[in-house]
Amino acid sequence: MGQPTTAPTAKADGPTTAALTADGRILQVPAASATHMPPAADPTGRAGIPGRRWVMVIDLAKCDGCGKCTEACGKMHFIPPDRYWLPVLVLRDAQSEAPYFFPRPCFHCDVPPCTKVCPVNATYKTQDGTVLIDNDRCIGCRFCMAACPYGARSFNWGPPHDPPQALERGYSPEWGFPRRIGTVEKCDFCPDHAAAGHLPACSSGCPMNAIYFGDQNEDAVTSSSGETLQLSKLLRDRAGYRHLESLGTEPRVYYLPPVHRQYPAPDEQKAKEKAT
Amino acid sequence: MSSPAFDNRPAESQSPEAQALRDLVATMGSPKLPHKIVVICLSLLAAWGLSCYVYQLFNGLAVTAMNNYFSWGIYIVNFVFFIGISMAGTLISAMLRLTGAEWRRPITRLAEGITLFALVIAGPMIIIDMGRPDRFLYVLLHGRLQSPILWDVLSLNTYLAGSMLYLYLPMIPDLALLRDQPHFSKWRHILYRTLALGWKNTPAQHHRLERAISVMAVVIIPVAVSIHTVTAWIFGMTLRPGWHSSIIGPDFVVGALYSGIAAVIIAMALFRKFFGLGAYITLEHFRKLGLLLLVVGLAYLYFTVNNFIGSVYVSSVEESPLLASLFTGDFARQFWVMIVLGMLIPCLMLVLPWTRNIGGIVTASVFVNIGMWIMRFIIVVPTLSSPFVPPPSKVHLAYFPTIVEWSITVGAFAGFTLLYILFSKVFPIISIWEIAPAAPTQPIPPAGREQP
Numbered sequence: 001m002g003q004p005t006t007a008p009t010a011k012a013d014g015p016t017t018a019a020l021t022a023d024g025r026i027l028q029v030p031a032a033s034a035t036h037m038p039p040a041a042d043p044t045g046r047a048g049i050p051g052r053r054w055v056m057v058i059d060l061a062k063c064d065g066c067g068k069c070t071e072a073c074g075k076m077h078f079i080p081p082d083r084y085w086l087p088v089l090v091l092r093d094a095q096s097e098a099p100y101f102f103p104r105p106c107f108h109c110d111v112p113p114c115t116k117v118c119p120v121n122a123t124y125k126t127q128d129g130t131v132l133i134d135n136d137r138c139i140g141c142r143f144c145m146a147a148c149p150y151g152a153r154s155f156n157w158g159p160p161h162d163p164p165q166a167l168e169r170g171y172s173p174e175w176g177f178p179r180r181i182g183t184v185e186k187c188d189f190c191p192d193h194a195a196a197g198h199l200p201a202c203s204s205g206c207p208m209n210a211i212y213f214g215d216q217n218e219d220a221v222t223s224s225s226g227e228t229l230q231l232s233k234l235l236r237d238r239a240g241y242r243h244l245e246s247l248g249t250e251p252r253v254y255y256l257p258p259v260h261r262q263y264p265a266p267d268e269q270k271a272k273e274k275a276t
Numbered sequence: 277m278s279s280p281a282f283d284n285r286p287a288e289s290q291s292p293e294a295q296a297l298r299d300l301v302a303t304m305g306s307p308k309l310p311h312k313i314v315v316i317c318l319s320l321l322a323a324w325g326l327s328c329y330v331y332q333l334f335n336g337l338a339v340t341a342m343n344n345y346f347s348w349g350i351y352i353v354n355f356v357f358f359i360g361i362s363m364a365g366t367l368i369s370a371m372l373r374l375t376g377a378e379w380r381r382p383i384t385r386l387a388e389g390i391t392l393f394a395l396v397i398a399g400p401m402i403i404i405d406m407g408r409p410d411r412f413l414y415v416l417l418h419g420r421l422q423s424p425i426l427w428d429v430l431s432l433n434t435y436l437a438g439s440m441l442y443l444y445l446p447m448i449p450d451l452a453l454l455r456d457q458p459h460f461s462k463w464r465h466i467l468y469r470t471l472a473l474g475w476k477n478t479p480a481q482h483h484r485l486e487r488a489i490s491v492m493a494v495v496i497i498p499v500a501v502s503i504h505t506v507t508a509w510i511f512g513m514t515l516r517p518g519w520h521s522s523i524i525g526p527d528f529v530v531g532a533l534y535s536g537i538a539a540v541i542i543a544m545a546l547f548r549k550f551f552g553l554g555a556y557i558t559l560e561h562f563r564k565l566g567l568l569l570l571v572v573g574l575a576y577l578y579f580t581v582n583n584f585i586g587s588v589y590v591s592s593v594e595e596s597p598l599l600a601s602l603f604t605g606d607f608a609r610q611f612w613v614m615i616v617l618g619m620l621i622p623c624l625m626l627v628l629p630w631t632r633n634i635g636g637i638v639t640a641s642v643f644v645n646i647g648m649w650i651m652r653f654i655i656v657v658p659t660l661s662s663p664f665v666p667p668p669s670k671v672h673l674a675y676f677p678t679i680v681e682w683s684i685t686v687g688a689f690a691g692f693t694l695l696y697i698l699f700s701k702v703f704p705i706i707s708i709w710e711i712a713p714a715a716p717t718q719p720i721p722p723a724g725r726e727q728p
Contacts, residue, residue: 083344087668104665113515119425120411120418139414140337140407143425145347149515149664155347155407158338181336182407244664247515 045134045173045191048126053216054189055129056203057234058103059256062210063088064263065101072205076190078166078177083154085187086202090266099266100258103211105202106131106152106187107243107251114144114153123184129216129252130189132173138183145184149247153186189213199224208263216252296556296711297453300704303551307701311550318694325687328680329404337407339680345667346660346675351405354685356652358398358692359432359507360528361645363536365391365439366500369446370493379564381710382556386547387540388443389705393695394539395436397688402428404684424513427506435496435503442492448475448485449709467702504528511655517587517594518659527579531648534576537569538622538644543696545638547705556706559634566637569644570626577619597662606674607658610650618647 017031065088073079073086085105092099108131115123115131122137123144145153160179167178174191190200194213198204203211204224214221214231222228234240238256258265264272307315332339342349368387372380403409419426452475454460455468475481508528511519541562548557584602587595602611622640625631631640661673677685699705 084668089666089668091666117423117425117513119420119423119429120414121420122414122418137411137414137418138408139411141402141405141425142347142407143423143510145344146511146516146660147514151345151663151665151667154344155337157340157342157407158336180408184407247664249515 043172045132046124046126048128048130048191049195050127051217052128052194054108054194054252055214055216055221055231056105056108056189056200056253057212057214057221057231057240057256058105058253059208059210059212059238060100060102060258061256061261062208062263063101063103063258064208065090065266065269066207069103069202069206069211072201073187076201077175077188078162080161083185085152085154085185098258100261101266102243102255103202104150104152104243105253106189107150107249107253108189110250110252111248113147113149113247113249117143117147119143126191128191128194130191131186132188132191133176133184133186134173135176135180135183135185136171138180140182140184142184149244149249153184155184156181293708296706296708297457299553299555300706300708301454301457303547303553304701304704315694315697318690318697321690322687322694325684325690328683328687332404332680332684333409337405339678341676341678341681343675345663345671345673346657348405348656348660349675350653350677350681350685351401352656353649353652354688355398355401355405356507356528356656357535357649358394358401358688359503360532360535360648360652361539362391362394362398362435362439363500363504363529363532364394364540365389365442365536366496367533367536368540369442370496370500373489373493374497377564379561382553382706383540383544383561383565384446384710385443385703385707386543386700386705388439389696389699390536390539390543391439392436392443393692393699395432395439396695397692399432399436401688424506424510428503428510431499431503431506435499438492438496438499442489442496444471445485445489445492446707446710447703448472449477450704450707451475452477453708454704464702501529504532511659515664516659517592517662518598518655521583523579523582527576527583530572530576530579531651533572534569535645535648537565537572538641538648541565541569541638541641542645545634545641547700548634551700551705553706556711562634562637563632566626566632566640569637569641570623573619573623573626573644577623580615580619594664598658601658601661602654606661607654611654611658614647614650614654617643618651622647 015031016028018026018028067088070084070086070088074084077085079085087104089102089104090099091102108125108129110125110129112123112125112131115125118124119141120137120139122135122139123131123133125131140155142155145155156179159181162178169175169177171178171180172192174188174195176185176188179185190198193200199213199222200211203213203222206224209223209225209227212221212223212229212234214228216231219231220228221231221234234256235254240254240256242251242254340349340351365384365388368380369384373384403412406412415426415429419429421427448471451468451472455465455472460468505525505528508524512521512524514520544557544561544565547553584599587599601607622643625636625640625643628636630636657675661675667673
């Protein structure tokens with residue numbers, strides 16, 4: 001992922017670096033004038049990172065359902081065992097079709113049904129496209145949970161039991177802990193990782209390189225192996241789609257269909273387990 | 277509308293006004309032993325519910341059976357139910373007033389009381405359901421008008437204020453009558469004198485009061501329609517099968533009329549029996565309201581059929597799991613109890629001549645309100661059981677309310693009844709000045725006797 005810059009094209013004396021403008025042009029600018037993103041987006045966690053449009057692509061053909069993404073996510077966010085931010089579901093579209101593994105993060109919709117219904121602006125969309133929750137604002141009405149058609153949201157029903165590391169870090173909507181009782185939480189696309197130029201925990205934790213993450217403005221997504229692909233070409237070539245497109249929520253998570261799979265399908269895995 | 281210009285002083289004569297005043301003042305005296313026991317039991321239940329809420333406050337919503345899939349439970353069911361029966365007052369005192377149904381007079385106040393206390397219970401139900409009741413004021417501080425919750429908060433408070441006003445305005449002449457009663461205790465005198473606002477029963481005052489009541493009658497109807505519609509929209513504005521439907525607003529309005537009328541009939545029966553008001557609340561009232569209940573019941577049945585028939589016919593992928601869970605699955609028992617006990621049997625009872633007596637009509641009304649509570653459950657809970665994206669295989673979808681949830685529910689119903697009884701002990705439950713003109717047409721038997 002490159003660094004955006006606000007510097008105009010200047011007569012370069014010294015080393016230059018490529019920079020992408022907000023309207024998609026690539027400029028050569030002096031390397032010295034390029035500004036680096038701060039590690040944390042902003043103290044309130046409401047602004048997001050300027051110039052970014054985070055996007056995720058999950059290659060269902062590569063996913064073998066190992067659950068390492070769920071694990072990495074759980075570790076990163078200290079997620080209690082009663083909930084998942086990123087479960088790996090088993091979907092089957094029809095009886096005659098094969099089941100497939102389906103990691104389900106928050107889709108960070110561009111038309112989010114959850115933020116629409118929030119009475120107190122506790123859940124909101126930042127300028128980089130992520131949908132976050134301010135647990136210091138949330139009143140716990142759970143309307144967003146009812147409104148989310150994907151079941152991406154979980155609730156802190158009882159007093160949280162966060163480990164000392166979580167308490168140490170202090171709260172920000174960018175990572176969602178230490179948890180607050182009676183408030184809603186969900187996958188946040190790891191904005192603190194993104195701000196530091198790292199992949200989200202699930203993506204870097206995927207041994208199959210199945211979870212790509214990147215910036216739509218750069219038209220590039222990267223997987224855990226470091227493989228960086230052109231987003232638009234990837235979606236075009238691999239028939240990328242968004243889950244339940246008909247709902248009109250405009251998700252920021254794309255899936256590549258589970259064709260030419262490189263692993264045993266869920267039913268084959270089950271049969272193997274039975275045999276052994 | 278003409279009003280009786282009767283003498284304000286306690287009359288010694290046997291005029292109908294004086295008789296009504298005597299009868300109603302008699303109901304406000306100190307209660308008999310069985311009534312006291314009822315009040316004590318209700319207080320204990322309400323206190324038990326309240327202590328369960330305190331327990332929930334300390335331990336979080338984890339003490340309920342709600343989970344990340346069934347994220348709303350019977351607190352929301354209770355909320356919708358109480359909002360529903362709050363339709364009672366508006367129907368009787370505003371709609372029937374505007375249509376010139378004079379028979380409504382003896383039951384306007386008891387109906388308006390249901391409205392007020394149903395709202396007083398419904399509002400806190402939302403707070404009880406909140407994960408962070410301590411942040412309730414955020415709704416005002418950080419409120420987003422785009423959220424249907426804000427619509428509901430605004431509508432509910434408008435309706436609450438309007439209903440309070442609409443209960444109070446027609447009570448002013450009665451409060452003046454009570455103020456002028458010599459044998460009341462001191463606190464009652466102060467209360468009635470303060471609330472009577474110096475009412476002297478002058479034609480000018482009557483004129484102003486009538487105008488105010490007429491304006492309120494017109495204003496309160498759209499507000500009442502809005503509260504039921506907006507409550508429906510909380511569900512309707514989501515992408516959930518079973519909720520996201522164009523009929524849900526009108527469906528809630530008709531459902532509210534249905535349970536509201538039934539609630540009025542039950543209240544009428546109780547006051548008639550325990551307050552000995554058989555002379556004022558007659559079989560005629562039960563028959564007329566029973567007929568209204570029947571009409572609304574058939575309309576609600578029609579709406580309910582419309583709710584499902586399209587989805588059944590096209591069998592869409594989204595709706596089918598929900599329909600299966602309702603018709604034959606996890607919620608089939610509740611669903612069919614609702615249809616049979618809550619709709620078919622009451623409507624049949626209201627049609628058949630041998631159940632169209634007070635007993636039959638009241639029984640039908642009790643069935644209606646049991647059915648309507650279940651119907652609210654059917655609206656809120658099963659939809660949450662059929663999400664678009666299935667839960668992880670380890671998660672088992674189920675919701676059985678806990679003791680805490682049931683206790684708070686029972687406490688809410690007890691609290692509602694208690695408030696209503698206390699109200700009827702402090703204020704006359706029948707509008708004395710309004711029924712007086714109609715009284716001469718009916719023979720006045722000794723209080724407490726049935727007069728079918």
